[in-house]
Amino acid sequence: MNPSAPDWILKFLNLFDKEELISSFENNQNFYRALKETGFIYGVSVSALPKKKLGNLKLTKEEFTKINLFHALLFSFFDENVNATNKEAIASILSFYQQMEKKKTGFFQKFSLSQKPENVLEHILSTRLQEANTLLKKNTVSLLTYALLYLDVLAFKQWLQDPDSAKAYYKQLETVVLTACFHTLKSKKKKTKYDKLLIELFESSSQYIIDDTEGGAATFLESLNYLKNSDNSLEKKYLLDLCCLTVWEDLKMDEIEHQFLQQLLVTLDLSETELQQSLLALNVFSQKYTEKILLFEYSHPVKQFYKQSASTVKLLIIRNKDRLTRELEESGELMLLLGQSTLRDLSADEKRKVKEQLLDICKTIPSLTIFLLPGGSVLLPLLVKFIPKLLPSSFQENRIESFKRKE
Numbered sequence: 001m002n003p004s005a006p007d008w009i010l011k012f013l014n015l016f017d018k019e020e021l022i023s024s025f026e027n028n029q030n031f032y033r034a035l036k037e038t039g040f041i042y043g044v045s046v047s048a049l050p051k052k053k054l055g056n057l058k059l060t061k062e063e064f065t066k067i068n069l070f071h072a073l074l075f076s077f078f079d080e081n082v083n084a085t086n087k088e089a090i091a092s093i094l095s096f097y098q099q100m101e102k103k104k105t106g107f108f109q110k111f112s113l114s115q116k117p118e119n120v121l122e123h124i125l126s127t128r129l130q131e132a133n134t135l136l137k138k139n140t141v142s143l144l145t146y147a148l149l150y151l152d153v154l155a156f157k158q159w160l161q162d163p164d165s166a167k168a169y170y171k172q173l174e175t176v177v178l179t180a181c182f183h184t185l186k187s188k189k190k191k192t193k194y195d196k197l198l199i200e201l202f203e204s205s206s207q208y209i210i211d212d213t214e215g216g217a218a219t220f221l222e223s224l225n226y227l228k229n230s231d232n233s234l235e236k237k238y239l240l241d242l243c244c245l246t247v248w249e250d251l252k253m254d255e256i257e258h259q260f261l262q263q264l265l266v267t268l269d270l271s272e273t274e275l276q277q278s279l280l281a282l283n284v285f286s287q288k289y290t291e292k293i294l295l296f297e298y299s300h301p302v303k304q305f306y307k308q309s310a311s312t313v314k315l316l317i318i319r320n321k322d323r324l325t326r327e328l329e330e331s332g333e334l335m336l337l338l339g340q341s342t343l344r345d346l347s348a349d350e351k352r353k354v355k356e357q358l359l360d361i362c363k364t365i366p367s368l369t370i371f372l373l374p375g376g377s378v379l380l381p382l383l384v385k386f387i388p389k390l391l392p393s394s395f396q397e398n399r400i401e402s403f404k405r406k407e
Contacts, residue, residue, distance in 0.1 A: 003063040040068040043147030187260035
């Protein structure tokens with residue numbers, strides 16, 4: 001089976017029966033534990049869930065990630081629809097992504113109507129893994145993206161219960177997860193130079209994506225109270241696992257880090273045992289595969305994530321200069337706000353407008369869809385920062401006009 005070639009989904013479904021893929025797992029908790037053992041929750045898939053060999057090909061981490069994402073979505077569907085067919089499962093997953101992506105111009109139009117549903121889903125899963133984006137070298141894709149793929153699974157579970165609320169649910173949970181990781185990172189006593197740079201990047205993202213409200217970690221933890229009585233304990237386990245992953249770099253936990261995680265346990269109504277289990281699972285996985293696993297970087301620490309992000313965003317702006325300039329000129333308010341951002345701090349409402357309008361532009365330019373992927377919003381401040389610098393003429397003309405109006 002080759003997950004990088006067409007028809008791999010059908011082959012996967014023919015290779016394993018429903019018993020192996022679904023019934024062999026007692027419940028959602030059991031499946032989540034098994035999924036974590038593959039590395040999928042940590043953003044580094046080193047195996048697939050089925051015990052039987054997938055074939056003779058040596059699969060990459062990206063291919064294992066793709067298989068695990070599909071398997072997790074499949075399991076979620078059959079957990080709710082025990083007697084349904086594989087065909088119905090694929091149709092349901094497609095409907096879910098169609099609703100989640102419906103405002104992205106051309107997202108589904110680019111798939112031929114003559115394509116089989118399985119092939120369309122294969123393309124969508126590849127898109128979720130950024131495989132189509134050649135500007136991002138595979139070893140510089142941050143774990144922040146791959147670790148957030150489990151949000152698709154949680155959102156799909158929500159969609160199966162209440163389709164209309166799934167998109168808002170995804171956005172809220174993405175913000176909660178990123179903010180939790182941000183506060184966990186801030187709690188580290190010994191911060192490296194690049195931890196500090198990343199915190200700075202997160203802080204500049206605060207009103208674009210991260211919820212860094214007044215009161216800091218305490219206020220954020222209070223905002224999580226809605227999860228305390230949540231029936232969905234997978235949300236809580238996932239949040240805890242990612243926070244543990246965030247402080248994993250030195251394999252040690254200082255008092256302040258531990259204190260923040262203790263507060264998180266209380267807020268989520270989880271036990272100390274669950275924290276110890278989360279850390280033990282991370283330790284076992286790390287030792288077994290001898291890989292330094294970090295939430296914010298895959299194969300290199302935060303340093304490369306930060307450096308590569310800045311250079312990638314610059315390259316994207318330069319390569320799409322003409323198209324970007326045209327789109328900006330058509331959206332007068334955004335042009336004005338970006339120009340203003342170089343002279344003063346924008347208000348929270350202005351930042352929200354900038355985020356919404358920039359993401360709308362990103363939907364129309366294929367190379368910029370990186371910003372629409374899980375975790376991609378964290379890079380928005382870099383886009384805001386570099387657009388006026390790399391497209392100066394447009395903004396200088398704007399400033400002259402604004403001066404004339406003042407006179």
